Amino acid sequence: MTTSSLLEEAVSISKQFDISKDQLVAISDEFIRLTDLGLKSDGMPMAMIPSYVTGVPNGSEKGTFLAVDLGGTNFRVCSIHLNGDGTFDLLQTKSVIPRSLMVGTAKELFSFLAKKVEEFIKTHFEENFNEELGHSANEHVYKLGFTFSFPVNQTAINRGTLIRWTKGFDVADAVGKDVCLLLQHELDLLKLPVHVAALVNDTVGTLMSRSYSSPPESVTLLGVILGTGTNGAYTESLAAVDKLDKSAAALADKSIMVINTEWGSFDNDMKVLPRTSWDDAVDLETPNPGYQMFEKRVSGMFLGEILRRILLELHEKGHLFSRSSTPLTTAWSLDTSILSRVEADITPDLVAVKSIVETDLGLQTTLPERQAVKLIVEGIGKRSALLAGAVIGGILVHLKACQSNPVVDIGVDGSVFEFYPGYEKLMRVALREVIGEDENKIRIGIAKDGSGVGAALCALVA
Numbered sequence: 168m169t170t171s172s173l174l175e176e177a178v179s180i181s182k183q184f185d186i187s188k189d190q191l192v193a194i195s196d197e198f199i200r201l202t203d204l205g206l207k208s209d210g211m212p213m214a215m216i217p218s219y220v221t222g223v224p225n226g227s228e229k230g231t232f233l234a235v236d237l238g239g240t241n242f243r244v245c246s247i248h249l250n251g252d253g254t255f256d257l258l259q260t261k262s263v264i265p266r267s268l269m270v271g272t273a274k275e276l277f278s279f280l281a282k283k284v285e286e287f288i289k290t291h292f293e294e295n296f297n298e299e300l301g302h303s304a305n306e307h308v309y310k311l312g313f314t315f316s317f318p319v320n321q322t323a324i325n326r327g328t329l330i331r332w333t334k335g336f337d338v339a340d341a342v343g344k345d346v347c348l349l350l351q352h353e354l355d356l357l358k359l360p361v362h363v364a365a366l367v368n369d370t371v372g373t374l375m376s377r378s379y380s381s382p383p384e385s386v387t388l389l390g391v392i393l394g395t396g397t398n399g400a401y402t403e404s405l406a407a408v409d410k411l412d413k414s415a416a417a418l419a420d421k422s423i424m425v426i427n428t429e430w431g432s433f434d435n436d437m438k439v440l441p442r443t444s445w446d447d448a449v450d451l452e453t454p455n456p457g458y459q460m461f462e463k464r465v466s467g468m469f470l471g472e473i474l475r476r477i478l479l480e481l482h483e484k485g486h487l488f489s490r491s492s493t494p495l496t497t498a499w500s501l502d503t504s505i506l507s508r509v510e511a512d513i514t515p516d517l518v519a520v521k522s523i524v525e526t527d528l529g530l531q532t533t534l535p536e537r538q539a540v541k542l543i544v545e546g547i548g549k550r551s552a553l554l555a556g557a558v559i560g561g562i563l564v565h566l567k568a569c570q571s572n573p574v575v576d577i578g579v580d581g582s583v584f585e586f587y588p589g590y591e592k593l594m595r596v597a598l599r600e601v602i603g604e605d606e607n608k609i610r611i612g613i614a615k616d617g618s619g620v621g622a623a624l625c626a627l628v629a
């Protein structure tokens with residue numbers, strides 16, 4: 168293939184990832200429509216799940232809590248000490264979840280999680296742990312916040328049944344079960360002094376965490392996840408949550424409710440979302456084809472796989488990397504961090520791209536091939552950021568947030584947002600299309616360790 172036709176082909180592929188201004192507005196309009204629908208009744212396309220969190224912190228909260236986080240690439244166990252001044256101290260261990268446990272039985276998965284909690288307590292809280300006796304009645308019992316980032320039908324702050332798995336998990340016998348009880352059961356079998364006090368979606372945790380640590384003069388309205396998956400949670404007025412029975416004692420005299428939108432499943436009907444043949448191919452490789460269609464265009468689990476599909480197709484046509492055999496044939500083998508590193512390379516010869524493709528993919532490249540890769544990466548990354556901006560804008564329109572606040576604070580957690588070059592800037596381009604000049608009222612802050620701190624804050628209010 169000639170250099171110019173390779174670059175033309177790359178440009179034309181990249182163009183398939185473009186989103187026009189009109190499309191961005193159509194996306195946010197549809198998003199607002201589904202937001203309203205989801206608040207009215209159960210079983211709607213966007214779940215709009217009440218979190219049973221009825222207040223957000225202001226930074227003065229204090230105490231020590233345990234938190235675990237299941238829902239992404241790693242399982243984290245941490246202890247969080249809230250200092251009461253918007254700061255905290257955190258101890259954390261991370262473990263990769265073996266792929267076999269992601270598709271095994273509930274017993275296998277939750278006993279693995281409980282063992283990790285045991286290891287953590289033994290290492291860091293030895294004085295409170297007596298191996299032979301387990302915990303005695305007078306011993307301190309730790310409150311644990313359980314960050315569980317899959318769609319859950321929540322009925323109380325520490326009760327919730329799993330609706331379905333996402334992000335590559337598929338533990339069939341856990342669906343329909345209360346995940347807090349599954350975890351508590353395994354913790355009890357190990358005689359650990361731990362009480363699962365709150366079930367928290369990571370996006371709710373991110374909102375809480377940012378609210379705890381953000382500058383005091385502003386209120387955080389929205390928490391956003393842009394990591395393995397993507398999701399958003401925001402503070403809604405309780406009265407607007409039509410589908411919720413507000414007679415429960417726990418809701419008396421409450422005025423707000425944090426809502427977990429589950430926007431990963433926005434527009435599964437594909438009315439407004441952009442679509443390429445590679446998106447369809449990736450979708451078919453997942454355990455849940457036809458679901459999480461928004462997430463599959465935006466989040467870290469999928470961007471690398473979209474790129475892999477495109478590069479493999481070009482290679483098979485003989486247009487790219489034709490001199491080498493390719494390791495690109497293994498599904499899910501191309502990590503999204505590679506896109507970040509490609510995007511970051513602004514050298515004329517694309518020397519970083521050269522070494523990335525050489526070391527990570529084992530392929531020799533020519534400069535035009537590297538230019539082609541970069542063009543395609545830019546298309547995929549830009550589309551992700553614009554889509555994220557469009558739905559964030561949709562929430563802010565729904566809340567009339569910019570009309571009533573001089574500063575609108577948003578907390579974000581996740582490696583895609585944190586590390587992808589230029590991501591926030593592109594997100595703001597879409598925000599500007601949706602909400603106009605008010606875009607400059609928006610302050611976006613990274614909620615570092617958001618899920619752990621957020622879970623601790625939820626355990627505290629529980």
Ligand code: ADP
Nearest residue numbers: 239240241394395467468503504507581582586
């Ligand atoms: P989790 O979702 O498990 O809480 P992260 O927020 O770190 O964890 O997100 C992990 C996802 O982010 C993975 O899909 C990974 O491919 C992607 N990722 C990791 N590093 C980067 C990076 N530098 N740039 C873009 N994406 C990244």
Ligand code: MG
Nearest residue numbers: 239369394618
């Ligand atoms: Mg996370």
